[in-house]
Amino acid sequence: MADLNNLISPFFLNDKEIRKVIELLFFSYRDFTSGPDKILEKLNFGRAHHRVIYFVGKKKNITIKELLGVLKITKQSLSRVLNQLVNERFIIVSTGIDKRTKKLSLTQKGEDLENQLSTIQIDKIKKVINKFSEENINGFKEILYDMIETDNKKIFQQIND
Amino acid sequence: MADLNNLISPFFLNDKEIRKVIELLFFSYRDFTSGPDKILEKLNFGRAHHRVIYFVGKKKNITIKELLGVLKITKQSLSRVLNQLVNERFIIVSTGIDKRTKKLSLTQKGEDLENQLSTIQIDKIKKVINKFSEENINGFKEILYDMIETDNKKIFQQIND
DNA sequence: TTATTTAGGTCAGCCATATTGACTTAATTA
DNA sequence: TAATTAAGTCAATATGGCTGACCTAAATAA
Numbered sequence: 001m002a003d004l005n006n007l008i009s010p011f012f013l014n015d016k017e018i019r020k021v022i023e024l025l026f027f028s029y030r031d032f033t034s035g036p037d038k039i040l041e042k043l044n045f046g047r048a049h050h051r052v053i054y055f056v057g058k059k060k061n062i063t064i065k066e067l068l069g070v071l072k073i074t075k076q077s078l079s080r081v082l083n084q085l086v087n088e089r090f091i092i093v094s095t096g097i098d099k100r101t102k103k104l105s106l107t108q109k110g111e112d113l114e115n116q117l118s119t120i121q122i123d124k125i126k127k128v129i130n131k132f133s134e135e136n137i138n139g140f141k142e143i144l145y146d147m148i149e150t151d152n153k154k155i156f157q158q159i160n161d
Numbered sequence: 162m163a164d165l166n167n168l169i170s171p172f173f174l175n176d177k178e179i180r181k182v183i184e185l186l187f188f189s190y191r192d193f194t195s196g197p198d199k200i201l202e203k204l205n206f207g208r209a210h211h212r213v214i215y216f217v218g219k220k221k222n223i224t225i226k227e228l229l230g231v232l233k234i235t236k237q238s239l240s241r242v243l244n245q246l247v248n249e250r251f252i253i254v255s256t257g258i259d260k261r262t263k264k265l266s267l268t269q270k271g272e273d274l275e276n277q278l279s280t281i282q283i284d285k286i287k288k289v290i291n292k293f294s295e296e297n298i299n300g301f302k303e304i305l306y307d308m309i310e311t312d313n314k315k316i317f318q319q320i321n322d
Numbered sequence: 323t324t325a326t327t328t329a330g331g332t333c334a335g336c337c338a339t340a341t342t343g344a345c346t347t348a349a350t351t352a
Numbered sequence: 353t354a355a356t357t358a359a360g361t362c363a364a365t366a367t368g369g370c371t372g373a374c375c376t377a378a379a380t381a382a
Contacts, residue, residue: 011299013290015318016282019219020321026212026318029190031310032190032371046338051187058180073190075359077340100358106331107238122179128307129174132300139297144185146289149192156188160181160238225330236330238369261329261378273374 035120043088043113048073048081050117053106056091057114059159061103063096070155085110196281205248209234209242212279214267217252218275220320222264224257231316246271261282 011017036050042050053071056062064082068075082104085091090110094103106114129137148156172178189283197211216231217223225243230237243265246252251271255264267275290298309317 003239009201010295012269013287015283018286018290019279021302021305022215023219023317023320024277024302024309025193027313028305028308029186031313032308034184034310045246047285048339055184058184065357073339074341076342076361079360081339096358097348098358102359110270118180118183121183122176124224124308125179126174128304129179133174135296136170136300139293139300141182141185143293143297143301144182144189146292147189147193147285148185149195150194152188153242156184159184160241163359205366209368225329234368235370237332237371240331242368257329259329263330 003009005026027036029139032121032124034075035124036117039113040122045084046081049085052078052081052085053114053117054113055088055108056104056157057111058117061094063101063103065101065105173308174185192223193282193285196285197278200274200277200281206245209238210246213239213242214251214271214278215266216274216280216320218267222255222257222262222268224262228265231294231320 023093033047033050037047040046040050051071054065055067059066064075068078073079082091086093089107092105092107092110094105095101096103113119132140145153145156194208195199198208201207201211212232213228216228220227225236225239229239232239244250246253250268251274253266253268253271255265255266256262293301306314
């Protein structure tokens with residue numbers, strides 16, 4: 001049955017080729033995050049700090065709850081990371097109209113770091129993108145989007161208004 | 162200057178669009194690993210165990226050194242994970258022709274688990290792939306490959322002979 | 323043949339990132 | 353007024369990494 005499945009599958013989606021996709025995702029994702037990791041290390045930050053900085057930069061005045069919804073971690077986990085970023089003046093907190101909520105924004109220092117980190121990844125993507133057609137790039141994005149679970153697709157849409 | 166850059170850049174690679182790619186990679190990769198994670202949890206294993214099982218399954222008789230080269234972790238880190246997998250009979254160790262080396266392989270139990278984990282990811286990719294053209298899929302793979310650093314491209318080639 | 327290198331292992335301690343559970347405060351809403 | 357919500361905190365635990373130091377056995381080079 002599995003063999004039959006392989007026979008009727010076009011080459012580009014037989015199991016052997018699909019396993020390559022698994023590996024490509026693993027290696028490419030690892031290399032994609034390694035650049036920022038090096039910069040963060042000097043500041044004694046980790047990838048968790050990067051994610052917070054990224055999404056606070058993306059959505060100004062994001063609340064704790066919204067941020068937790070994007071990151072899908074517990075507030076206890078966020079707490080340590082966020083407190084460090086606030087204490088070291090990368091992020092500034094203000095109170096929302098609903099006084100229970102807090103709004104997070106990057107300071108200038110935070111924006112500078114965000115820029116430094118994102119530039120590495122943006123440049124990496126630009127370099128790659130220049131070698132491919134618009135069709136390829138759009139296909140790439142659509143495939144990635146398709147791989148996201150429904151709930152997270154909504155979150156992706158939300159942070160992109 | 163940045164504005165000019167945006168103006169002369171085609172829409173599909175301006176910074177705003179590229180940031181979406183960053184997010185797509187983040188969300189899709191997270192969802193891609195979440196399925197196996199749930200199964201591993203029941204066995205008190207983590208993603209590190211998955212990676213070991215995956216690459217031992219991929220390359221039968223892989224040595225410790227080769228495995229470390231793929232995973233890019235220290236032997237101390239591998240040690241704990243690998244010992245658990247050996248103790249619980251998912252992986253079997255034998256001595257190489259060079260008697261300093263050890264060769265790792267999956268047991269039947271290990272293969273069963275490997276299959277269970279990989280099937281989730283393979284099915285996920287199959288589902289996605291069926292919605293796209295062969296050109297899109299090949300483009301997707303080529304872009305991912307292009308995002309990998311030179312050294313790791315070599316490793317990718319090695320494990321795929 | 324001796325010296326060096328290589329493959330692998332181990333002990334100890336440390337750090338980052340995550341978890342669960344219990345509990346608190348303050349503000350909003352029903 | 354009661355219930356819910358947003359946020360915070362304390363404590364304990366797990367996982368997955370790291371560095372450094374040190375060891376054994378086997379292969380290779382001088």
